[in-house]
Structure formats: C-alpha cells, structure tokens
Amino acid sequence: MSALTSNKFDVLLTAETRTRPEERWERAVPVFGIPVVTSSFLVLVGLTLIALVLTGYRELAGLGPVSGMTDAFGWGIWKTFNVMVLTALGSGAFAIGIAAWVFRRKKLHQLMRMALLTSFLAYACGLLLLGIDAGRPWNFYWIVFPWKWNMHSPLAEVAICMSIYAMIPLAVENIPPILERLWYFDSRLRPGVERMEKHLHSVFPYIIAMAYLLPGMHQSSLGALMLLAGERVHPLWQTPFLPLLYVWAASFMSFGCVAGTTMLCCLVWKRAMDMDVLDEAARITCWLIYGWAGFRLIDIAFREQLGTAFRFDRFAGVFWIEMISIIGGGVLLQQSLRTHDKGKMFLGYVVSSLGGMIYRFSPTTLAFRPNPQALYFPATIEILVSLGFIAMGVAGFLIAVKRLAILPGPLYLWHDMASYFRFRRPYIRWTGYFKYGFFGEDEQISQDNSHS
C-alpha cells in the first residue's frame, strides 16, 4: 500500500483501475472554502420567491388564468414536466440504490449520498408542485384513510406512493449525513448521535427495501397513467408496456443525472474524479440504454406501428429525436469507456438524459392528441412557477453539498478540508468537520489507529 502511494507517478494503472490510488473516492467531503450565498445562489432564491408569490396568486385565481391548460390538455408542465420528468431524473436513489444494495456493486456506494440527495430534492419539489397543481388540494386528507383509496387507480398509486416514499424512506436515508454533521459539531452530542445511528442502522434494511419497492411501483404507475388515455396517445408511445418502459427510462436517466451532476460538481469545484466508479456507472447506464431502446423498438415492431415512425409528421420527428439522443448517448458512454474520455462520458450522460426527458414528457404532451386542433403551450406564469420550484431544488442542493458531506472525494481532500476549517476559520466552530469537537480534545479513533 505504502509503495503505491509514495511514488505518485508510478504508473500501475491497469484496465480495471483507471484511477490513481490517491485520487480514489473514499469519503464524502463537503465543498469547503466557498460561501453558500453567492450571486448565483441569490438568483435561485429570487426565482423561488417569484414562484411562491405566483403560487399564492394561482390559489386565488384558479388554474385557468395562470396556465395554458385547457379542457383538451388537462395536464400542464407542472405535472408532465416537474413530476413526470424530474422525478425520473430523481430516481437515483432507486436505480443506483438497487445496483449498490441489491446487486452489490460496491463501488457505487460512493455515489449513494448524491443519489439520495438529488432524489429527495426532486421528489420534494415535485410533490409540492403536485399539491399546487391539484385544483382542490384540501381534499388530499383522504390519503390517510386507506379504505377510501381507489386501489386500482394509477394516479392514486402515484400520489400515495410518492408521498410515502419522499416522507419516509428517502427522508430517513438522508439522515446519516446530518447526524454525521452533528457528531463533528460538538463532542457533547456524540453519544446521542451514536445511539441514534445505531437505531437507524437496525431499521435500515426495512427502510431501504421500501425505498426500492415504492419508487418501482409509482414510477411504473406514472406510465400506467396514460394507458387509460387509450388511442389519444400516439401509437409509437401507447403500449401495454408503458409502465415498464417508464421505470426503465427512469433508471438510466437517474444514473445520468447522478453521475453527470457529480462529474459537473467535480469539474466546477476542482475535485478529483474516480474514473473506476464513473466507469462502473457508465457501463451500467449504457447497457440499460441499449436494453431499453431494443425493447422499445421490438415492442413497436410487434404492434406493427413501425410504419408510423417513417411518416413525415411531428410525432415521427419527436420519436427520432428521442431515439437518436438516447441511443447516441449510450454509444458515447460506451466509447468513453474505451477511449477514457471524460468529456465524452459527460456528454453521453447529458444527451441520453435529455432524450429520456423527452420520452417521459411525450405521452402526456408531445404525443397526446385529444383532438386534431388542440395544442398546448405553457403560459408565462406556469413556466415561472415550474422554474422556481426547480430553482428551489438546486438551491437546496447547493446548501447541502456545502454544509454536509455529500460529494465523494479522495482521502486527502478530507484532510485538506479539516485543516482549512481548523486554521483558516477556527472562529466559526460550526463550519468544521475537523477532528476536534472542542479545541484540545483529541479523538478516540486516531488513537486506535496509531498502533495498527
């Protein structure tokens, strides 16, 4: 081990390990040295505030004056984009979690905190907007009476599972970074924190299993929603396998979202990238994409609708944009595995996720034909509210990665951070993740380590 780390430029990189040992992600490290409140953060907060004010107006005026929704297009971007599309991007906790916990791809545990955070934010913002989009939200209280549920309604499935999922498994899975923060915050809190962690770990298997069952159910039910719309959804999209394709698309999109966001963060905040972990994610993503695309094409061929893809109309156009960007993204990812090109990998994630976003958006909007004349375009207020809630999620993300240990990083980064907080800003004790709870008070673990 020491021989490896001492000789920095010793090239021992094989096909299996593309990452230099000191650059390996071993630990989640907060982003340090940058204030939370920056100009871009203020822009995000401003957008959020605008959205909240407009939300108040929407509650008084009704949906008509603030949106482009009509009798023909009863659902606007609040449901079709912020819920259908963004929760697919926020399925990281589901897809990466299954790969890491169920299929035991151990490397992916490094991405789990990012996945859990992005999922929680995407779902929280989606759920808030779902409540705003509902015309009579005060009747949501029926959700606590299971015998009043219409168990066979896909929408009930979505509403119930999504709320439970975001409030219980996702929230609980996001607690460890916060507890960890408290542990470093003040040594007097440590016994309590450790006790809570112990309880948490004992319920973890049940919570984690719930965190895969519930999203699997509601992400597929999001697809089942449009089954009832029958022939009003263009045959290139309308298929009995819509639920499966939806959940499948969500899984590769969320890999793209989590890995892509992590790469972007590493780029912006100049952190090392662990290409072993990213390669693993890219490999899984590209096979998910190929499988999905193949399954979709076979399904279309079996339903004998392949001809409609070659008509010269907007539906065929949307279909090819989707397929080309998704498959193209998969090809880029596969090439990046061979050529070791980070740029290509990032582009592959972006392109395939964008294609997936269009796919998730199509059945409700782009490929939905309630009648030949009907067209839908969101109104300005609708777009502002939608953007505002996305901005809220991004702002929450920025706070979280700067205050909590979310982003993965190499070991030296943790020590850098600890010394940064110790020597540069010792007067603000609550910023610190350094080893001392109080000054002068040493830590137990380092003593254990000294004799090993």
Place this chain on the structure above:
Amino acid sequence: MDITRREVITKIAKTGATGAVAVTVGTHAVREEGESIPIPSTAVGLLYDATICIGCKACVAACAEANDTPPDTRLDGLHQGPDDLNDVTRNIIKLYKPTDGTPSSYVKRQCMHCLDPACAAGCPFQALAKDPETGIVSWTADKCIGCRYCTITCPYHVPRFQWMGYNPRVTKCELCSTRLERGLKPGCTTVCPTGAVIFGARTVLLAEGKRRIKENPGRYYENKVYGETDNGGTQSLYLARVPFEDLGLPEIGPESVPAKTLRWQRRFYQYFALPALLYAGLVQVIRKSVKGHVQDAHDHEKETGLRAQL
C-alpha cells in the same frame, strides 16, 4: 360516508395486510374480478335518436335550468352559446356536417354513464363513482382533489374542469339524479319536442332501439345501437344515420377501456400480495448487503483513522 364495519375491515385487509399473500397469486379469482362488468340492477339511461333530432337545443336550455347552471354567454356576451361541453354545460347539441355532401347529423353529447367508467377507474379517491343501483356516475365535491385525471381518461371526453376560481368543480351530466329522487325525469328528456331523447330503464331503452332498427331497415348506421356493447356497454344509448365515430363516439370495442388497459395493473396490486412478497425478498437481500457494507466501512475506518460514513 355510510361505510359498514365489515367494509372497513375488508378494505383494510385488501390494502395493507401481508396475510393475503397466499390467497392470490395465480388463482382464478384474480382473473374473474377485473374482467366481468356487473350491470347495475336498475340501470337507467337515455336513448338519443339522432335521426329525429331537429337541433332545437331546447334540451340544452332545460339542462341548464334543471342543474341550476348559469347560461354560458362567453361566446358573444349575449346568447347562451357554448361551443362544447364545459364547466357550466353538461349537455350540448352539436352539428356534424361533412363538406362532401354526405348526410349530416345532430348529436347530443352528455355523459355516457359507462357500465365500467374509465373516469371512476382513474379517480384516486373515488370522487367519481358509479351508483350501484341506478348506475349513474356522479361527482362528489368532498372527495375530489382536482387532479383532472378524469378529463384525460374519459374516452368520450365528458368531464370538464372549472378553470377559474379558487374552488373549482368538475362538471358532468349526472342524469339529474336530484330530479330522479323527486320522481321527475331528467331535464333534457322533458322538453324534447320530437322525442329524440327519452329516459328509461336501460333494458327498455335497448329494446326500443332495436325495435326502431327492425322497423326502419337501412335507416340506421350499421343497424347498431351504440352503447349496447361499446366500451363494455353504456347507459346512454345512441342511434344515428352517420358513422358514430364522426359524432365523437369512438370505436372502442366490447371491452371497456379500464378492463383493457389496467388488466395487469389490477392483477399486480390485487390484495397488495405481490408487492408484499417483493418487499419481503428485498429485505432479505438488503439485510445481508447492509451487514457487509457496515463491515467494510469499519475496516476502512481502522485503515484511515477517519470515522466511518454509512
């Protein structure tokens, strides 16, 4: 709100209990439930004969009066002239007039009161529900969350959402169920000067429709009563000279939309058994993974001297 204790118990058992696992998977009982459509015992409905409708719209005015809806004057600010069903219009007469000179026809649009209504199948909290006796599909304000899923699922595009105001409602024909309770017929059927729309028990109306087809061969499109089997059967029945598709009554087939599309959905969630089974399996696998992961984390802690992150 009248739930019996027994119903509460059975519903709770249906939703959550893992005990139901053994009952369901692959049994015949599962297959039966989703696919057979029970016809309400005293199903009532409308029979509309487009060939004798003269398009006077008396029924539109009568409907507004019976349901106490304000006249829709949004078109020109003066006349009641709704261009389609909307938040104040439960019933409308439309004219289908093709440009190529083939026969034209009026059509009366209102709720079809399907035997297996897609709107009720999709409604998350049973705000839209079918009356077990009369078969009338009606909307309950107290249960509706305003999700507008009904406007998407209804194959006839009947329920309409109120887009203005803080307390929006969903509007659809409820066959004047309040008038029926008082022993009166639905508003539209009381004023029709030619008897183009009549009210009665579904069986009687169906027989009447078939009698008309038999007495006037060649008068009706495909000699068919629309709604006898279409979309699993509806309680509003139609006779017309022109193709029903042109009148906004799509060709759906004898299988209802929910039965056709939600078959697998329904089987999967039957008694919640399969999800419960899946959950049990996942817990077993993850338990082992968590154990291994915790071990790895503690090993790593020893190695680096930094507190384990789980």
